[in-house]
Amino acid sequence: MSFQESQLEVSEPIDPKITPTGLIAGQSPTQLALGRFRRDRLSMISFWIVVFYFLAGIVSPILVKVGVSKPLANDQKLLNIDLGGVPNGAWGGTSWHHLLGVEPRTGTDFLSRLSYGITFSLTIAISATIVAVVIGVVLGIISGFSGGWVDAIIGRFIDMTLSFPQTLMLLALSATGVALFAKILPGDTSDAIPNGVYEVLVLGLFGWPSIARLIRGQVLSIREREFIDAARLSGASRRRIYFKEILPNLWAPVLVQFTLIMPAYVSAEAALSFLGVGIPVPTPTLGNILGDSVNFSGSDFSYFFYPALLLAIIVVSFNLLGDGLRDALDPKGDR
Amino acid sequence: MSELAHAATQLDVTAPPILTVQDLQMYFPVKYHGIFQRTIGHVQAVDGVSFEVPKGGSLGLVGESGCGKSTTGRLITRLYEPTDGEINFDGRNIAHLSQRELLPLRREIQMIFQDPATSLNPRHTVGAIVAAPLLIHKVVPKNKVLPRVQELLEVVGLNPEHYNRYPHEFSGGQRQRIGIARSLTLQPKLLVADEPVSALDVSIQAQVINLLQDVQREFGIGFLFIAHDLAIVRHFCPEIAVMYLGKIVEIADRETLYNHPHHPYTQALLSAVPDVKQAAIGGRRERIRLEGDVPSPINPPSGCRFRTRCSMAQEICSKVEPPLLQVGSRHKVACHFPGELGQAPQRPVTTAICGVDDQGNAVSGATADIQLNAPGYDTTWLDLKTGQRTGA
Numbered sequence: 001m002s003f004q005e006s007q008l009e010v011s012e013p014i015d016p017k018i019t020p021t022g023l024i025a026g027q028s029p030t031q032l033a034l035g036r037f038r039r040d041r042l043s044m045i046s047f048w049i050v051v052f053y054f055l056a057g058i059v060s061p062i063l064v065k066v067g068v069s070k071p072l073a074n075d076q077k078l079l080n081i082d083l084g085g086v087p088n089g090a091w092g093g094t095s096w097h098h099l100l101g102v103e104p105r106t107g108t109d110f111l112s113r114l115s116y117g118i119t120f121s122l123t124i125a126i127s128a129t130i131v132a133v134v135i136g137v138v139l140g141i142i143s144g145f146s147g148g149w150v151d152a153i154i155g156r157f158i159d160m161t162l163s164f165p166q167t168l169m170l171l172a173l174s175a176t177g178v179a180l181f182a183k184i185l186p187g188d189t190s191d192a193i194p195n196g197v198y199e200v201l202v203l204g205l206f207g208w209p210s211i212a213r214l215i216r217g218q219v220l221s222i223r224e225r226e227f228i229d230a231a232r233l234s235g236a237s238r239r240r241i242y243f244k245e246i247l248p249n250l251w252a253p254v255l256v257q258f259t260l261i262m263p264a265y266v267s268a269e270a271a272l273s274f275l276g277v278g279i280p281v282p283t284p285t286l287g288n289i290l291g292d293s294v295n296f297s298g299s300d301f302s303y304f305f306y307p308a309l310l311l312a313i314i315v316v317s318f319n320l321l322g323d324g325l326r327d328a329l330d331p332k333g334d335r
Numbered sequence: 336m337s338e339l340a341h342a343a344t345q346l347d348v349t350a351p352p353i354l355t356v357q358d359l360q361m362y363f364p365v366k367y368h369g370i371f372q373r374t375i376g377h378v379q380a381v382d383g384v385s386f387e388v389p390k391g392g393s394l395g396l397v398g399e400s401g402c403g404k405s406t407t408g409r410l411i412t413r414l415y416e417p418t419d420g421e422i423n424f425d426g427r428n429i430a431h432l433s434q435r436e437l438l439p440l441r442r443e444i445q446m447i448f449q450d451p452a453t454s455l456n457p458r459h460t461v462g463a464i465v466a467a468p469l470l471i472h473k474v475v476p477k478n479k480v481l482p483r484v485q486e487l488l489e490v491v492g493l494n495p496e497h498y499n500r501y502p503h504e505f506s507g508g509q510r511q512r513i514g515i516a517r518s519l520t521l522q523p524k525l526l527v528a529d530e531p532v533s534a535l536d537v538s539i540q541a542q543v544i545n546l547l548q549d550v551q552r553e554f555g556i557g558f559l560f561i562a563h564d565l566a567i568v569r570h571f572c573p574e575i576a577v578m579y580l581g582k583i584v585e586i587a588d589r590e591t592l593y594n595h596p597h598h599p600y601t602q603a604l605l606s607a608v609p610d611v612k613q614a615a616i617g618g619r620r621e622r623i624r625l626e627g628d629v630p631s632p633i634n635p636p637s638g639c640r641f642r643t644r645c646s647m648a649q650e651i652c653s654k655v656e657p658p659l660l661q662v663g664s665r666h667k668v669a670c671h672f673p674g675e676l677g678q679a680p681q682r683p684v685t686t687a688i689c690g691v692d693d694q695g696n697a698v699s700g701a702t703a704d705i706q707l708n709a710p711g712y713d714t715t716w717l718d719l720k721t722g723q724r725t726g727a
Contacts, residue, residue: 226454227464229414230517234468235441248458 036328043324046317053314057122060115071116072282075107083299092302100306103289104296114306117284120192122314124200124285125265131204133211133258137250140215141242145223151216158209166206174198174277192283199278203265211257215250222249252326259322263315270311286311341545346573346588348665350389353525353557354411355710359384359420359430361406365633376633380406382581383420385659385710388525393551393558395572397565397604401629403581404561405449408527411559412446413437424525442472445518447547449530451510455502461488461513462498468520487516490553491546508539512546519550525557532567544571565608569593574665577601580640581632583659587666597662597673597719599623600641623676638695639671647672651683654695658688659708661716674719684719 037043063069078093079085085105087093092101092110100110143154181194222228223246231245270287272278274294279285281292286307293304362377381403388394396404410417413429422430429440448454455464465484469475475483485495491512502510511531518526528547532540544567551558562568568575569589576586577600585598596602603623625644630636636643642652651671659669671683682693692698715726 226448226450227456229409230446230448230454230514231456231467232414233412233441233444233446234517234521235438235471236467240471245456249456251458 033328037324040324040327042320043328046320046324049313049317050321053118053122053317056115057119060112060119064112064116069109069112069115071108071112071284073108075102078102078107079104086296086299092300094302101302104300104303110303110306113284113289114286114310117286117289117307118310120196120279120283120285121266121269121287124196124203124269124279125262127200128203128207128265128268129258129262131200132207132261133254135204136208136211136257137215137247137254139208140212141219141246141250143212144216144219145242145246154212154216158212161206161209164206166202170202170272171275171277177202192279195277195279199269199272203268207261207265211254211261214253214257218250218253219246222246251329255322255325255329259318263318266311266314341548343570343589344393344548344551344573346665347389347392350392352387352711353390353425354388354559355421355423356387356407356411357385357421357423357710358708359407359410359422360418361403361410361415362418379581379632379635381410381417382635383708384578384581384583385708386576386583386586387710388557388559389574390524390557391551391555392574393560393572395568395575396559396561396578397563397568397575398578399563399604399629401632402578403632404563404578405529407578408446408529408559408561411525412444412527413440414446442468442474442521443523444525444527445521445523447511447514447518447526447528447531450534451502451507451514452534454514455510457502460499460501461493461505464502464513465498465516465520468517472521474521483520487519488513490519490550491516506539507535508543511535511539511543515543515546515550519554522554523556525559527559527561529561530563531560533562533564540567547571565605577604580629580635582640582669583667584641584670585666585668586659587663587668591663591666595675597666597668597675598641598670599645599647599679600625602676639669647679649683651686651691651693651695655685655689655691657685660685660688661713662719663716665712666716667712680719684717684722 037047060069060071064071078087078098079102080088085107087102087104087107089095089101092104094101098109098111100114102108103110103113139154143151177198178194181197185193185197228241228245231241236245266286269278269285270290273285273287274291278287281288289307290304290311293300293307296303359381360379360383361381362379364374365376365378367373367375384403384407386394396407398404406415409415411422411424413422413432417430420430421428424440424444429437432440455461459467462481462484465487466480469480469483481498484498488495488498493509493512493516497505502513505513511534515531531547532543535543547558548571550556558572560568560572573589574587575589575592576583577592577598578584579600585592585596585601587596592601593605596605603625606621606623623646627644630640630643636653638654639645639648639652639657642648645652649671655671657669657671659667660673661667662673671685672679673684674680683695686693690698715724717723718725
């Protein structure tokens with residue numbers, strides 16, 4: 001049995017930099033955390049996958065602008081009209097021009113659509129997650145640290161929000177909501193922005209209570225620790241205690257929540273598209289592509305396969321990335 | 336360190352007080368959580384405590400768990416706002432100052448916490464922890480913060496190069512040193528040490544106590560030393576107050592308190608301390624066993640709070656609360672029958688002062704004739720042998 005080289009690397013302790021004078025030079029906390037993160041191979045793989053998705057999400061609109069990628073172009077010649085618009089050829093009409101084939105019914109290049117879809121899916125999921133996490137963390141910290149009537153009011157508000165039938169509301173108010181945003185927001189009402197904003201706000205505004213509860217619980221235990229008393233004794237302001245003393249102790253749960261909610265919102269977006277209140281076709285998202293693929297489940301497997309695979313990969317990598325980050329940020333996590 | 340350097344701290348009678356506490360009271364409301372929240376009682380955690388801490392000296396505060404020692408410490412650092420009473424620090428009553436008014440005072444009064452595991456933020460480096468007070472109060476320019484932090488770490492005996500390590504990379508004793516460094520950052524005049532060594536190994540306890548003594552000598556800091564370890568208090572504090580159920584029952588200088596305790600509770604407390612010398616001789620001191628539990632501070636006994644567990648309790652004890660009576664030049668005791676073990680007087684000595692008869696019933700026309708419960712000591716006191724007031 002032989003050790004692989006990389007395994008030996010992992011078990012190696014952090015090498016303190018030796019200065020010319022022979023004294024140990026300390027490394028900054030961020031450096032230490034990054035060092036720990038880099039040594040975890042699984043985290044690094046998922047990190048690069050996530051980076052790749054983000055790059056795809058950023059680059060594809062540029063490609064569309066330039067004209068290289070044409071996610072909205074039709075090409076009926078590539079389709080078999082007799083079979084209801086299924087692409088000609090194996091695997092959705094894969095060819096050198098269309099690496100992942102073409103979309104049934106429209107004949108658009110599927111790679112262009114998918115990469116453009118990633119842009120929209122990620123934008124919606126990340127915006128909604130940020131809305132939910134920011135509201136949840138701020139209200140959770142305030143609620144947990146203040147206690148008393150502030151805690152009581154926020155607590156009742158959380159109960160109310162949790163007991164609200166959010167999916168029903170999302171469906172019922174979608175027409176009015178989207179119309180409202182179309183009126184408020186500048187730009188062409190025919191594009192998908194009002195739908196997107198509506199989706200983000202509803203997902204975010206209904207997603208925060210669980211985070212707030214979790215954070216409140218954490219804060220309740222943190223505020224009883226003596227370092228909070230010590231901070232108050234040194235004259236720290238309330239804001240300093242919230243964001244300098246308490247918040248750094250919450251990174252692990254916040255990151256875990258972020259990585260749990262973020263993929264959940266990617267799939268929530270898909271579900272909403274399926275129900276017809278998400279981003280409307282022709283603007284692609286991973287969700288509405290998947291929703292449409294159900295119509296071709298028997299005749300064009302690749303139409304279902306690629307978006308599903310992309311979804312699965314992003315969900316798994318985000319979870320692994322979150323785990324790795326938590327281990328790296330946790331100074332007690334030296335395994 | 337030579338043996339002499341860490342001899343027991345001596346009392347400086349002439350030192351002016353840095354802190355004077357008068358009738359300090361802390362009642363925590365007990366709430367009933369129904370449809371409407373209402374207060375159904377109070378935990379009388381601290382009830383009328385008075386004492387002085389001399390400049391650069393130290394006062395020990397001992398007592399069993401739940402007797403209000405820690406609450407007293409937290410009141411003085413103003414982590415709590417007292418229900419009533421005065422906290423005079425450097426001639427200024429700080430009992431009811433607002434958080435904003437307290438800010439400049441935070442530099443003067445600091446605290447060392449009991450548990451080094453929770454008193455340091457695990458997400459901050461040692462440097463950040465020690466530097467935080469400097470940054471908040473903007474005492475030194477930004478580029479001088481790190482040298483100052485390293486200087487402080489050196490003072491408490493840590494490697495100054497370790498400023499960017501996390502607390503978990505240090506041992507318990509080292510962490511307590513970090514806590515001490517943090518409390519010294521602002522060069523306070525008063526340090527409240529809330530059981531600073533009770534979470535440490537015995538071998539480390541001595542090191543930390545020696546460090547505290549060095550620090551006290553070097554910077555002239557006044558200490559309120561809260562502990563339940565009587566041996567450590569004896570070493571560190573030339574003056575000691577014993578608390579029971581929110582009140583001071585006896586306060587005296589070290590020699591008097593340890594060699595001639597006059598309050599039955601102090602006697603019981605001291606008899607519970609294991610004595611190595613006596614064990615070596617083979618002799619065994621008689622142990623005073625207290626029966627029962629400490630009564631609830633929500634509903635404390637009438638009169639003397641210790642009477643439910645006191646072997647000498649008589650009728651007067653349930654009717655009249657004993658005043659903190661001065662019985663020596665630096666000795667006060669709150670008991671109707673004060674005296675060394677086995678030499679307690681037959682009649683209560685407090686009748687004239689309280690204006691009551693031997694059974695504790697009010698005598699018409701008589702009034703209490705001295706101001707009770709004042710901090711510090713009078714020049715005259717009641718001599719227990721003669722029953723007369725005498726002076727030095």
